Amino acid sequence: MRTDASRNRSRILEAARELFATTGLDVTMRAIARRSGVGVATLYRHFPTREALIAAAFEQELAHCDRLTEEALADPDAWRALRVVVDQAVSGHHGKRGFPPDFPDTGARERILGNVTELVRRAQEAGALRADFMTADLALLVQASDSAASPAAARRLVAYLLQSFSARTAPLPAPVPVSLLGVEFG
Numbered sequence: 001m002r003t004d005a006s007r008n009r010s011r012i013l014e015a016a017r018e019l020f021a022t023t024g025l026d027v028t029m030r031a032i033a034r035r036s037g038v039g040v041a042t043l044y045r046h047f048p049t050r051e052a053l054i055a056a057a058f059e060q061e062l063a064h065c066d067r068l069t070e071e072a073l074a075d076p077d078a079w080r081a082l083r084v085v086v087d088q089a090v091s092g093h094h095g096k097r098g099f100p101p102d103f104p105d106t107g108a109r110e111r112i113l114g115n116v117t118e119l120v121r122r123a124q125e126a127g128a129l130r131a132d133f134m135t136a137d138l139a140l141l142v143q144a145s146d147s148a149a150s151p152a153a154a155r156r157l158v159a160y161l162l163q164s165f166s167a168r169t170a171p172l173p174a175p176v177p178v179s180l181l182g183v184e185f186g
Helices: 003-023 029-036 040-046 050-057 059-073 078-093 107-125 136-146 151-165
Strands: 178-180 183-185
Touching (some): 003 029, 003 040, 003 050, 029 040, 059 078, 059 107, 078 136, 078 151, 136 151
Antiparallel strands (some): 178 183
């Protein structure tokens, strides 16, 4: 691929990720082309369909999540494995635009969700995770961490929340300064 074509492709993917995250997957291809500074024809040369663009825009994130959950399933300590997945998901997600809520079904997405559901089941079976915890509660953890002022604050918040779901206790990350209503705490 020529250098200018490669640069255009990168700019299209960056614009698509931003717009998908902020406005959803219904954003027009024209808006993505405009944001990336290329013509619509150039966008379609690189990505002939919306689905191709969506798949390419989230390819790396899906691959990372897939690897992370597959590795976690190999850990014999289900609670530790689940905490690692949540911690890395929050660390990788904070301050970035993540998957939009209307992300389409893909094989990788279904495999990731299946792996996480299995981790939850194993942790519950081991008696380490509350029986009333649901896989969907993990989405709440990630969403709650988005409101934190920094990645360190997000990790601390998630550690508190994970403790509330645990039958065990684990040390929290070190406190970090947080400001609320213009007042600095910590």
